[in-house]
Amino acid sequence: xxxxxxxxxxVFTEIQDHEKILDGAxxxxxxxxxxxxxxxxxxxxxxxxxxxxxxxxxxxxxxxxVIIHNKETKDPQTLKHYNCEIFPDMWEELIKKYLPSIVLxxxxxxxxxxxxxLAQRFATGLTAHCSDLEIDDLEDxxxxxxxxxxxxxxGNLSASIICPDKRPQMATIQQGVFxxxxxxxxxxxxxxxxxxxxxxxxxxxxxxxSPTRYQRECxxxxxxxxxxxxxxxxxxxxxxxKLFNLANLIDAEVGATRVPVFNEWCDQERMIGQTGKVxxxxxxxxxxxxxxxxxxxxxxxxxxxxxxNTDPKAKINDISDYIIxxxxxxxxxxxxxxxxxxxxxxxxx
Amino acid sequence: xLKIIVCIKQVPNxxxxxxxxxxxxxxxxxxxxxxxxxxxxxxxxxxxxxxxxESHITAITMxxxxxxxxxxxxxALGVDNCVLITDKRFAGSDTYITSKILHKAIKHLGNFDIVxxxxxxxxxxxxxxxxxxxxxxxxxxxxxxxxxxISGTSVIxxxxxxxxxxKVKTDLPMLIAVKKELNSVRHARLIDIKVSFDKKITIxxxxxxxxxxxEYGFSASPxxxxxxxxxxxxxxxxxxxxTSVEKIEKLxxxxxxxxxxxx
Ligand SMILES: Cc1cc2nc3c(=O)[nH]c(=O)nc-3n(C[C@H](O)[C@H](O)[C@H](O)COP(=O)(O)OP(=O)(O)OC[C@H]3O[C@@H](n4cnc5c(N)ncnc54)[C@H](O)[C@@H]3O)c2cc1C
Ligand SMILES: Nc1ncnc2c1ncn2[C@@H]1O[C@H](COP(=O)(O)O)[C@@H](O)[C@H]1O
Numbered sequence: 242x243x244x245x246x247x248x249x250x251x252v253f254t255e256i257q258d259h260e261k262i263l264d265g266a267x268x269x270x271x272x273x274x275x276x277x278x279x280x281x282x283x284x285x286x287x288x289x290x291x292x293x294x295x296x297x298x299x300x301x302x303x304x305x306x307v308i309i310h311n312k313e314t315k316d317p318q319t320l321k322h323y324n325c326e327i328f329p330d331m332w333e334e335l336i337k338k339y340l341p342s343i344v345l346x347x348x349x350x351x352x353x354x355x356x357x358x359l360a361q362r363f364a365t366g367l368t369a370h371c372s373d374l375e376i377d378d379l380e381d382x383x384x385x386x387x388x389x390x391x392x393x394x395x396g397n398l399s400a401s402i403i404c405p406d407k408r409p410q411m412a413t414i415q416q417g418v419f420x421x422x423x424x425x426x427x428x429x430x431x432x433x434x435x436x437x438x439x440x441x442x443x444x445x446x447x448x449x450x451s452p453t454r455y456q457r458e459c460x461x462x463x464x465x466x467x468x469x470x471x472x473x474x475x476x477x478x479x480x481x482x483k484l485f486n487l488a489n490l491i492d493a494e495v496g497a498t499r500v501p502v503f504n505e506w507c508d509q510e511r512m513i514g515q516t517g518k519v520x521x522x523x524x525x526x527x528x529x530x531x532x533x534x535x536x537x538x539x540x541x542x543x544x545x546x547x548x549x550n551t552d553p554k555a556k557i558n559d560i561s562d563y564i565i566x567x568x569x570x571x572x573x574x575x576x577x578x579x580x581x582x583x584x585x586x587x588x589x590x
Numbered sequence: 591x592l593k594i595i596v597c598i599k600q601v602p603n604x605x606x607x608x609x610x611x612x613x614x615x616x617x618x619x620x621x622x623x624x625x626x627x628x629x630x631x632x633x634x635x636x637x638x639x640x641x642x643x644e645s646h647i648t649a650i651t652m653x654x655x656x657x658x659x660x661x662x663x664x665x666a667l668g669v670d671n672c673v674l675i676t677d678k679r680f681a682g683s684d685t686y687i688t689s690k691i692l693h694k695a696i697k698h699l700g701n702f703d704i705v706x707x708x709x710x711x712x713x714x715x716x717x718x719x720x721x722x723x724x725x726x727x728x729x730x731x732x733x734x735x736x737x738x739x740i741s742g743t744s745v746i747x748x749x750x751x752x753x754x755x756x757k758v759k760t761d762l763p764m765l766i767a768v769k770k771e772l773n774s775v776r777h778a779r780l781i782d783i784k785v786s787f788d789k790k791i792t793i794x795x796x797x798x799x800x801x802x803x804x805e806y807g808f809s810a811s812p813x814x815x816x817x818x819x820x821x822x823x824x825x826x827x828x829x830x831x832x833t834s835v836e837k838i839e840k841l842x843x844x845x846x847x848x849x850x851x852x853x
């Protein structure tokens with residue numbers, strides 16, 4: 242698709258667990274609203290689901306100009322969950338018809354699947370895990386371009402990625418990067434209801450048994466006010482466990498960089514960073530973390546940061562309020578003892 | 591006989607990458623290159639299938655000539671054939687163009703039953719290539735596959751999809767993208783690294799897969815990366831001085847002040 246014939250922003254308004262609108266999608270509607278107003282173009286919320294009507298009032302409050310949703314399907318299972326053989330086809334048709342210039346997706350399992358497939362179908366670019374989005378003119382490339390920021394390499398570098406010629410310009414964004422901002426007195430949007438032509442039993446991938454629900458371990462790091470996090474500096478799985486002891490004592494959540502997750506010291510759900518979670522606690526205490534940008538982009542909104550590291554020049558110090566130059570393991574052991582002792586004294590009193 | 595293609599990639603071990611501020615570039619010297627971890631799990635998945643069903647496994651990678659190292663590792667792990675897709679005109683390809691090149695190269699190699707990729711890479715981390723490759727071939731794509739049973743051209747797969755555990759049926763050919771968590775794949779032993787050095791690696795370049803220079807590499811890639819900018823953080827950066835014990839006391843003091851230790 243050519244740049245000069247495309248206008249408007251589509252947001253993949255993902256429904257989570259067929260019961261609520263994903264927070265990350267509401268955040269993207271907010272950012273989308275801001276960008277659309279700046280471009281003076283329309284914001285489209287595109288939402289597919291079971292009993293989709295129930296979500297529309299909430300979506301309206303985020304001020305889209307247009308809401309595109311499905312009509313109810315004969316088989317209620319058809320659009321109940323994201324389906325990789327149905328959603329991309331419906332989206333492809335919509336994009337061909339309405340020619341949006343920008344399409345934004347939450348960086349979820351469904352968002353990753355949908356965005357990558359659409360980028361291939363339209364032979365266009367897709368930038369994953371963005372940490373910021375802006376609209377700008379660039380001398381060598383054109384006007385009103387979507388500037389997609391994302392951590393670059395290592396160190397404290399952020400790269401800007403653009404998709405100057407192809408359309409739509411597409412990006413995935415981690416939950417928590419933008420704020421949810423409902424608009425005051427939103428206007429009544431235009432509604433477009435579309436038919437789902439697919440039938441589950443005619444797909445290439447069919448269920449042979451009824452599926453069972455899988456309860457993923459849920460670590461509410463995004464909503465936690467107090468996080469103790471560890472990195473490679475914790476040294477081993479056994480040492481990493483000490484973070485859980487400390488967390489128990491002070492009622493905190495445990496977070497990690499990519500290194501402990503790769504080393505299987507802790508679960509994937511605890512990873513904080515560009516490809517993990519975005520956190521905003523009141524206090525972020527970290528042990529043995531170097532502070533590479535892929536990690537720090539996702540902790541920078543923390544109110545206070547305390548860092549324990551043997552390297553007096555660690556990059557994490559730049560983003561820290563308090564810097565403690567100590568061995569992480571012996572320090573955490575001593576700290577745990579100290580707090581236990583304090584609690585004991587208090588109980589004895 | 592099942593024909594399996596495994597896509598692997600050599601990546602810099604980014605955890606140790608340094609940035610040269612004066613030169614404004616990555617310090618490439620001294621960085622070890624490794625096989626992308628998901629790629630090893632992909633090979634492992636292929637070997638597991640081969641143990642059950644008669645198969646022929648080809649490992650392919652697109653990259654600079656030194657990416658041969660990663661294919662030697664694949665040989666040592668037990669794949670049957672290795673293909674290096676390398677051409678200066680491919681340099682700077684983004685995920686879309688990478689998928690396009692992999693697609694053409696695999697087509698050049700003939701029919702296949704299963705393509706296995708990693709889910710993401712350490713350096714790019716986009717997780718786009720597997721989906722895009724499946725789209726190029728127009729074949730079913732699966733992640734988080736726990737178990738699979740093949741009979742003829744029909745496959746039954748147990749997988750995790752969203753928040754459901756599913757048992758589904760499909761037809762070959764198909765693509766599986768492997769990530770490390772759910773596939774409890776064992777790591778194969780490095781059977782014999784020495785032998786791997788005597789094995790043949792097929793080289794494919796642009797002439798082999800077809801197309802013209804304008805279709806590949808940096809210039810053809812829809813996304814462009816602009817110069818990086820330094821992100822600066824403004825924080826108090828107060829250092830705790832004194833002995834370890836004094837530092838603990840000071841920290842406990844702060845924790846009390848912020849209401850974290852309260853009684
Ligand atoms: C595309 C991409 C996406 C990525 N996504 C993420 C992400 O989402 N999250 C993430 O965290 N990373 C991510 N990374 C990786 C990131 O670049 C870093 O490699 C990673 O954050 C480093 O983790 P670390 O600080 O634990 O380890 P290191 O960088 O190795 O640092 C270890 C630190 O521990 C200190 N130390 C060592 N021993 C001790 C001790 N005894 N006591 C105290 N301190 C000690 C060292 O001085 C050092 O500062 C990504 C990278 C890429 C390329
Ligand atoms: N240059 C490449 N050569 C071969 N396979 C690749 C290449 N780039 C990506 N892949 C495959 O695609 C997967 C996902 O990569 P990515 O989309 O870059 O995160 C990897 O795990 C590989 O299996």
